[in-house]
Amino acid sequence: MMRRRNRSQGTNNTEKEQREEDTPKTPVQWRRMVAYLRPYTGRIIIALVATALSAGLSLVFPLVIERVVDSVLTEGNIELLDQITIILLGVFLFRSFTSLIETYLLNWVGERIVMDVRQNLYAHLQSLSMGFYTQIRTGELISRISNDVTVMRTVLTNNINTLLQQTLVMIGAIIVMFSLNWRLSTFIIGLIPLIIVIGFSFGYYLRKISAEVQEELAGSTVVAEEVFQGIREVKSFVREPYEIERYNSAIMRTFNVAIRLLRVRSIFGPMMGFLGFGSLAGILWFGGREVLAERLSAGELIAFLVYGLTVAGSFSSLIGLYSQFQEALGATRRVFQLMDTPPDVQDASNPTELTNVKGHIKLENVHFSYDEDTEILHNVNLDIASGEIIALVGPSGAGKSTLFNLIPRFYDPEHGTICLDDHDLREVSQASLRQQIGIVPQETMLFGGTIRENILYGRLDASEDEMIEAAKAANAHDFITEATKGYDTVVGERGVRLSGGQRQRIAIARAILKDPRILLLDEATSSLDNESEHLVQEALGRLMQNRTTIIIAHRLSTISIADRIAVLQSGKIIELGTHKELIKQDGLYAKLYEMQFRNEGLEVVETGTFKQV
Numbered sequence: 387m388m389r390r391r392n393r394s395q396g397t398n399n400t401e402k403e404q405r406e407e408d409t410p411k412t413p414v415q416w417r418r419m420v421a422y423l424r425p426y427t428g429r430i431i432i433a434l435v436a437t438a439l440s441a442g443l444s445l446v447f448p449l450v451i452e453r454v455v456d457s458v459l460t461e462g463n464i465e466l467l468d469q470i471t472i473i474l475l476g477v478f479l480f481r482s483f484t485s486l487i488e489t490y491l492l493n494w495v496g497e498r499i500v501m502d503v504r505q506n507l508y509a510h511l512q513s514l515s516m517g518f519y520t521q522i523r524t525g526e527l528i529s530r531i532s533n534d535v536t537v538m539r540t541v542l543t544n545n546i547n548t549l550l551q552q553t554l555v556m557i558g559a560i561i562v563m564f565s566l567n568w569r570l571s572t573f574i575i576g577l578i579p580l581i582i583v584i585g586f587s588f589g590y591y592l593r594k595i596s597a598e599v600q601e602e603l604a605g606s607t608v609v610a611e612e613v614f615q616g617i618r619e620v621k622s623f624v625r626e627p628y629e630i631e632r633y634n635s636a637i638m639r640t641f642n643v644a645i646r647l648l649r650v651r652s653i654f655g656p657m658m659g660f661l662g663f664g665s666l667a668g669i670l671w672f673g674g675r676e677v678l679a680e681r682l683s684a685g686e687l688i689a690f691l692v693y694g695l696t697v698a699g700s701f702s703s704l705i706g707l708y709s710q711f712q713e714a715l716g717a718t719r720r721v722f723q724l725m726d727t728p729p730d731v732q733d734a735s736n737p738t739e740l741t742n743v744k745g746h747i748k749l750e751n752v753h754f755s756y757d758e759d760t761e762i763l764h765n766v767n768l769d770i771a772s773g774e775i776i777a778l779v780g781p782s783g784a785g786k787s788t789l790f791n792l793i794p795r796f797y798d799p800e801h802g803t804i805c806l807d808d809h810d811l812r813e814v815s816q817a818s819l820r821q822q823i824g825i826v827p828q829e830t831m832l833f834g835g836t837i838r839e840n841i842l843y844g845r846l847d848a849s850e851d852e853m854i855e856a857a858k859a860a861n862a863h864d865f866i867t868e869a870t871k872g873y874d875t876v877v878g879e880r881g882v883r884l885s886g887g888q889r890q891r892i893a894i895a896r897a898i899l900k901d902p903r904i905l906l907l908d909e910a911t912s913s914l915d916n917e918s919e920h921l922v923q924e925a926l927g928r929l930m931q932n933r934t935t936i937i938i939a940h941r942l943s944t945i946s947i948a949d950r951i952a953v954l955q956s957g958k959i960i961e962l963g964t965h966k967e968l969i970k971q972d973g974l975y976a977k978l979y980e981m982q983f984r985n986e987g988l989e990v991v992e993t994g995t996f997k998q999v
Contacts, residue, residue: 415718419542422502426495433491436484437547441554443481445562448692450474455685488547496543503535507725515730516796520756524615525608530720533603537717541710549707556700559693566686573672574665574694584661588654595647597716602643606636615880661698669694731798737815743822743903744807745772745934747793752802754788762788763799764957773932777939777948779975784954786938790906793936794823806904824902826926828938830889832881837866838873840881840892844899853899859928860895861921862888887922894925905935951975 423430450470508531563571613620613629620629673690676682682690752766763785770776778786791797792804795811804811811819824844832840841853848856853873857863865888869875881889897905907926927947939945951968953961953975961973968975 415715415722418722419538419718422499422538423495423542425502426498429491429495433488433495433547434550436488436491437551438554440481440484440488441551442558443477443484444555444696445558446477447474448559448689448696449562451692452683452685452689455688456683492543492547496539499542500535500539503538503721504531507531507535507721510725510727513729514727516791517730517756518727523608523611525611526604527724528611529600529604529607530724534600534717534721537714538721541714541718545707545710545714548703552700552703552707556697556704559696559700563690563693563697566690567673567676567682570669570673570676570682570690574669574697580661584657588650591650592647592654595643595650597719598643599640599647600716600720602636602640606633606640609633609636663698665698666691666694731795731816733815734813738809738813738818740806740809740814740818740822745822745903746770746805746807747904747934747936748805748808749789749792750803750805752789752792752799752804754785754792754797754799762957763792766802766957766959768952768959768962770934770936772934774950775930775935775937775948777937777945777951778954779939779945779951779978780954781978785957786954787908788957789954790908790936790938793904793906794820794825821900822902823904823906824897824900824929824933825906826890826893826897826908826929828908830881830886830893832877832884832889832892834877834879836871836874836876837869837892840877841873841895841899844896845901848899853895856895856899857892859898860891860925862891862895862925865891890922891925894922894929898929903933905930905933907935907937953978 450473454467454470511527511531560571560575563574609629609632613633620626669690670687673682673687677684677687747768747770749766749768752763753761754763755761766785766789768776778789780786788797792799795816798812806814806819806822833843838853841857842848844856845852854863857866857873866873866875875883877883877889877892881892884892907930930947937948939948939951945951945965948965950962950964952959953968953973955974961968961971961975963971969979
């Protein structure tokens, strides 16, 4: 299981080393990759048969040349030349047909594999816990699900097809060559070990450097993704030149590693070419002596040269494929590393499905930390009655948000238990638990579609009337109908085309439509103007009716609606009670009230309402 880390640490060397250790070894990787081919065995068999026929037909041409030189040109047989030409045209036509079948089927399978791998990877990423997303950047995930999966597709279809085709051509050419002259064939085969040693040596370096290229490319994708998400901050701080320089530096690092890869490839290609053409020179030298010794005809020597060129080309392709396979291992390693990452939070083997939830929440001796160094919550005990409204108050870093995140099981406590209606949350299914919880965060996240799509996200099967009623209850219907396209108005990425108050009200409408028994509110009005705050507070009042509610409170107007207030400091609940009780205790809450809440010019009177001071 991957250890939780702070998001700001990013992907450091320790995490990279851990991922390398957790990754399956090369044979296992290949078996897992090939497994994606199994559902399409029929199409692949047809494509491979076509490949074999195409490879076999390509061996006919040198034999025809030998026949032309030794029979047609020597004997002047015109009729035989016509027959050979017609046969050759038929062979080429049939070979083109087999190539068409092979190309279409393999590319179809390739695109299907891309779809399968991306669907499987995306589904697995959806199953991972919140802890995973705090230690890996979005740009890196996008790079894995796009670039690396494409590399897998190339290996599993095009490269495997080329491997089979070139292997068949090379083996077939060698067999024919031995049938023509075993002495010359033995001489040629003797050159192969040298080529193998050079090819495998270069393949190792190509694999290593290619992995570095992919890592640097993912890093530059991360930089771009962060900037696009935070473009408002970039422009408000006039940091465009800084971000351009940061991206340029990332791209330059990618370029420098890519140039290293290019150097190796540039040396590798010409060296293999020299060995190939050098082999032809050797064939000409040795074969010429065989002709002079009358152990080989001129036509056979020419055929040998063509077959030698075929063997050299095939072997060169195989060595090139080896290097490509080595490069692809880095991409497949990253894909399978993600697929093998287990969720931190998992359902029990036979989880309880929650029904008829009342909303009684009880925390007993809860401890939690994001890493081994700092404990965020320490021995927290809290009993929240069904329908009660609890406000969480405390300085920054006290553990309010962490406690918040434990209720829907975004994380599990390291010690202690959290129960809902006497059910330990570890024993209930995450889906049924979260179905009972509505969350309205401080910074509302809207998807980039329409208002309708964002509200219906609360309950996808809701009717039009139910959606509109939810919008009305959230004080959102009026501004929605005033928009040009009403509920079909596009909100833009993260809801950028709407004001903060409008986004909050859509989020509340979404929660109302979900109709949860438990509400988690992270001070949903802290950054709004007075008019928007009034509308949102009114909507929240409707939403909280008859629901257990936990509020992270920063403002007195929020605390006023709470039945009790829990005061946190350094991960502990140090005070618990009503506003009046906590003021009498003259503890941390009283100090916070004097320093912060009094600045609002309001005080809570005995009835729980406000009066101006």
